[in-house]
Amino acid sequence: MNDRLPTSAPSRPGDDFESRRVRLAIRRGEHRGPTAGLAHGFVQANLMILPRALANEFLLFCQRNPKPCPLLAVSEPGEHTLPGLGDDLDLRTDVPRYRVWRDGELVDEPEDLHAVWRDDLVAFAIGCSFSFEEALLADGIDVRHVSRGTNVPMYRTNVPTAATRRLHGPLVVSMRPMKAADAIRAVQITSRFPSVHGAPVHLGDPAQIGIADLQHPDYGDPPVILDGELPVFWACGVTPQSVIRTVRPTFSITHAPGHMLITDVPNARLASF
Amino acid sequence: MNDRLPTSAPSRPGDDFESRRVRLAIRRGEHRGPTAGLAHGFVQANLMILPRALANEFLLFCQRNPKPCPLLAVSEPGEHTLPGLGDDLDLRTDVPRYRVWRDGELVDEPEDLHAVWRDDLVAFAIGCSFSFEEALLADGIDVRHVSRGTNVPMYRTNVPTAATRRLHGPLVVSMRPMKAADAIRAVQITSRFPSVHGAPVHLGDPAQIGIADLQHPDYGDPPVILDGELPVFWACGVTPQSVIRTVRPTFSITHAPGHMLITDVPNARLASF
Numbered sequence: 213m214n215d216r217l218p219t220s221a222p223s224r225p226g227d228d229f230e231s232r233r234v235r236l237a238i239r240r241g242e243h244r245g246p247t248a249g250l251a252h253g254f255v256q257a258n259l260m261i262l263p264r265a266l267a268n269e270f271l272l273f274c275q276r277n278p279k280p281c282p283l284l285a286v287s288e289p290g291e292h293t294l295p296g297l298g299d300d301l302d303l304r305t306d307v308p309r310y311r312v313w314r315d316g317e318l319v320d321e322p323e324d325l326h327a328v329w330r331d332d333l334v335a336f337a338i339g340c341s342f343s344f345e346e347a348l349l350a351d352g353i354d355v356r357h358v359s360r361g362t363n364v365p366m367y368r369t370n371v372p373t374a375a376t377r378r379l380h381g382p383l384v385v386s387m388r389p390m391k392a393a394d395a396i397r398a399v400q401i402t403s404r405f406p407s408v409h410g411a412p413v414h415l416g417d418p419a420q421i422g423i424a425d426l427q428h429p430d431y432g433d434p435p436v437i438l439d440g441e442l443p444v445f446w447a448c449g450v451t452p453q454s455v456i457r458t459v460r461p462t463f464s465i466t467h468a469p470g471h472m473l474i475t476d477v478p479n480a481r482l483a484s485f
Numbered sequence: 486m487n488d489r490l491p492t493s494a495p496s497r498p499g500d501d502f503e504s505r506r507v508r509l510a511i512r513r514g515e516h517r518g519p520t521a522g523l524a525h526g527f528v529q530a531n532l533m534i535l536p537r538a539l540a541n542e543f544l545l546f547c548q549r550n551p552k553p554c555p556l557l558a559v560s561e562p563g564e565h566t567l568p569g570l571g572d573d574l575d576l577r578t579d580v581p582r583y584r585v586w587r588d589g590e591l592v593d594e595p596e597d598l599h600a601v602w603r604d605d606l607v608a609f610a611i612g613c614s615f616s617f618e619e620a621l622l623a624d625g626i627d628v629r630h631v632s633r634g635t636n637v638p639m640y641r642t643n644v645p646t647a648a649t650r651r652l653h654g655p656l657v658v659s660m661r662p663m664k665a666a667d668a669i670r671a672v673q674i675t676s677r678f679p680s681v682h683g684a685p686v687h688l689g690d691p692a693q694i695g696i697a698d699l700q701h702p703d704y705g706d707p708p709v710i711l712d713g714e715l716p717v718f719w720a721c722g723v724t725p726q727s728v729i730r731t732v733r734p735t736f737s738i739t740h741a742p743g744h745m746l747i748t749d750v751p752n753a754r755l756a757s758f
Binding site for chain 2: 268271272274275276283286288377399400403404406410411484485
């Protein structure tokens with residue numbers, strides 16, 4: 213969580229200055245670290261970029277897996293813009309760190325996509341739990357990895373995603389430990405945000421979803437779990453990266469975990485009511 | 486609303502006997518009328534069937550227009566099953582009346598699809614307001630067309646859908662007149678059902694969305710509006726039929742309005758929380 217932008221006053225939802233300011237700073241190369249805590253109040257997105265030949269099937273995969281892959285926007289082939297998420301947004305430059313995958317292997321983590329961009333690429337912006345965490349924090353719930361300044365722990369489960377012909381792989385979940393009353397309240401709050409994973413997919417015994425040891429997450433940092441707390445699990449937007457490792461498509465690009473695409477959409481606008 | 490199946494005791498959500506019984510009766514040709522009121526408690530779906538060549542783009546259209554086109558399921562090309570909606574479901578026989586469209590013109594209203602089925606067809610099951618009407622009725626709200634035994638009035642608006650390259654056309658809405666307090670409550674209730682159109686898209690002045698005369702709906706029956714009531718408008722699953730008329734694809738199949746696909750999914754399962 214180092215390498216932060218110097219922040220001025222926190223922005224407010226509805227004020228698009230801060231999100232744009234941060235995005236332009238990233239584009240200029242002035243911020244290369246994780247984006248948690250930046251442009252407070254604005255939606256950040258997971259990114260998945262695929263060649264057109266696989267893009268339609270990934271769209272179907274997202275339709276069949278709305279909890280891990282809630283789509284915020286899909287680009288037109290070859291276009292590096294997503295005007296619905298930000299007028300000036302440029303998919304080639306506006307994420308602080310990308311991951312380039314060939315045949316399912318991570319081959320590079322570039323800071324822009326100028327060297328690898330192709331005219332047949334389609335980008336998918338997928339909701340991110342940062343949006344609902346803001347609502348949990350606003351309710352007074354201790355979101356542990358936020359209060360401890362670490363990355364949220366994420367785990368590959370034994371729960372299969374709903375496959376398409378070529379795309380399949382295990383569901384990845386993020387975990388937040390909470391007292392039961394807070395967990396119940398968190399179910400209510402996150403249910404209001406279906407486009408950023410919605411309600412939890414599991415709580416309690418991690419073994420029931422194939423997690424052997426909470427202290428060894430597959431992504432992110434180990435959690436601090438206090439006495440009397442339950443682990444609460446949400447579907448995670450890193451699931452597509454697990455699908456890439458499983459399916460090994462010839463070419464794909466994602467964001468680097470924690471290094472999200474910052475949009476001009478206020479988090480409040482994602483509430484279903 | 487004639488031509489009804491003789492009904493036995495109403496079924497309960499969670500009891501899949503009644504939905505299956507009705508679906509099999511339709512398959513045997515014993516019911517050819519509208520499906521409103523049948524298999525109480527179970528989800529009914531709008532149907533859109535397109536050749537594979539246009540299906541991926543329609544999937545994208547649905548992603549961009551989730552209020553009129555909330556997808557419940559998408560078939561594999563050429564498969565006439567949707568196992569997620571009913572183990573035995575057969576898309577060729579289980580709707581009481583279909584519409585076959587060529588070049589945007591309605592050319593036939595067959596009772597099954599055996600004569601026109603093709604191996605390249607992809608079916609889209611789209612949520613239907615019957616599901617949320619059950620929740621409104623359960624709350625004690627007078628859903629006028631239900632209490633009067635007519636079809637819900639539907640209107641083409643001047644609100645454009647979010648276009649894809651080839652697919653575009655005006656949003657179609659359904660309308661239910663209500664007192665203001667009931668309209669506010671209906672906003673709360675239907676917000677819980679995003680996969681069957683969710684919250685209203687408009688209320689009050691019809692002219693603001695391009696409706697000149699509520700007594701002349703484009704589909705369904707004219708409404709009875711009582712003193713002190715507001716018209717409340719929801720996005721409608723007939724919107725794809727309006728897109729067909731606008732875009733004129735070579736070949737497509739839909740259900741006939743009011744003649745829905747009956748599934749084994751309890752309405753209660755569509756509640757977002």
